[in-house]
Amino acid sequence: MTLFEILRFAGKGLTANKMRSALTILGVLIGVAAVILLVAVGNGASVSVQNSLNSLGTNTLTISPSRGGTGVPSRPLTQADATALTDRNIAPDVGSVTPVVTSTAAATYNGTSIDIGQVIGTRPNYFTITNSPLSAGAAFTDADVADARKVIVIGATVAQDAFPGADPIGRQLLINNIPFTVQGVLASKGSSGLQNADDTVVAPLSTVQYALTGPGNLSQLVVQAASADVIDSAQAQVTAVLGQRHGSTDFRVLNQQQLLTARTQTVDVFTVLLASVAAISLVVGGIGITNIMLVTVTERTREIGIRKAVGATRGAVLGQFLAEATLLSMIGGLLGVLIGIGGSRFTIAGVSPVIDWNAVLLAFGVSVLIGLFFGSYPANRAARLRPIEALRHE
Amino acid sequence: MTPVIDIAGVRKTYGHGDTEVHALAGVDLAIDQGEYVAIMGHSGSGKSTMLNILGCLDIPTSGSYHLDGIDVGGLNENQLSLVRNHKIGFVFQSFNLIPRTSALSNVELPMVYSGVPRKERLARARAALDLVGLSNRADHAPNELSGGQQQRVAVARALVNSPSMVLADEPTGNLDSHSTEEVLGILDRLHADGRTVVVITHEDHVAAHAQRVIRLVDGVIVEDRRAA
Ligand SMILES: Nc1ncnc2c1ncn2[C@@H]1O[C@H](COP(=O)(O)OP(=O)(O)OP(=O)(O)O)[C@@H](O)[C@H]1O
């Protein structure tokens, strides 16, 4: 009996009950497609985290307050700290410094409320330091900061949400019921998977402090090293200067590399979780194959008896039912690969998926193995039947 | 000349203890090449049990069976499959064709398992269907055929691998008189070609086709009569 004959019988067996075969294939298909898609989403999230952090420039440091030693309350970061860091004599490798306060706020436009991820109050050099060019309009100026004018630069997502299809420049957005004039729009940076850099509003530091956070403490200092080569010495100088001013290390200095690692680790955990869920659905698909093959074997016991009566060996029967199971899982696997790859072309939950070809191979391989593994029990049961017992089966 | 079929002291017991049934209670029988034998007896006398053992579909509880001189009791499962495939053509009362599969494919089946190349297989299957007068029904599935036609397909399947013997368990039990004559005519021709034929029947006019009639009662042979 040739392989071709085995496949022919298997194909006949599958087409005999098309609905059932299709549903079983669907089970495997969903499993395989889920593995490919979810891994691609995780992968895409990790890639975009990297991109968005890289786009911030690799020569920036972010300083934020942290708890000092045990029980020592941290001293807040202040404008004076920012000024101290710009002193060329004690911190020669620091290029420029910008203070940042962040806040969340409710915004409305024409009576509809708009979600804003983050309101950032800062100085005009924020845009150059964090590598955030504008796609339209202009950034605010030092004069705006000095006069605490109510002007804002909005992220691409906010522009899209608040003014769909319209030019936002010159329009007024109500933030916490205070009217702000939109003066510029940030170029899109894309989502980092966990945080959407486009879902922000940037306003003059003084304005945000008066209107939203209250005067005083800063959320962060963003420091740009004089060049990418001196980032490490810049970090050492920042730590030394602030440590001296505060009397303890009650702050954290993160450089982009560390941020990148931290974020990527988070995303990796996320990816593993997604992949596990997908793997479970693949196994469930496999159990579906066992189930269907068991039903098939029971239903076709008489047929097995006939085949054995005319001379089918145990191997021939085993081969036929194994081939049926494997064909089911292979078709499901192939379609799953196609749909997984096709689906990865769309943006999912704000992430553009990046296909991991290893995951594709693995998912397909596992689906075929699942057919063999989960099909072998029913196939063996079929093959072991004695002809007369099988023929007497009702 | 060694007989095609040679069984000695064959017993078949079903169940245990109180429910024990001795379907065959010690049967000795030798059938020569080319004989046409009818097995008769009351319902439950063990006819089917015996024929299933002769067809290697079942194994006796005790006793020996030599087929063409081969000790069947010493064969493993694969060798038994081979024997069924090459030496035995079995016809069932209930036809036992594979559903949703054309008459031609059903007839092809034994040759698929014996590895006959596709082309030759098709040619032989068509010839066999021709022999039973069904070449115009080759593409019909069993549920598109009458009972008599189904049984003729089954006979074609039984003879297509040129087995040394054809065993038929009440092949005409479900057929009307016209179909019965057709099927018996085919068996007669097989016999005329020198094939060994063993038929179970309840009907005397069917048994009349055979040269030798064996009668079973309660699992033992009580009569073994050869026609003149
Ligand atoms: N699988 C089985 N389990 C238990 N008892 C069985 C089994 N098969 C047959 N028997 C018993 O063995 C005896 C012989 O059965 P068998 O089928 O050989 O009879 P038969 O002569 O072919 O009858 P019929 O003419 O009705 O077909 C019967 O008493 C039957 O009940």
Ligand SMILES: [Mg+2]
């Ligand atoms: Mg019977």
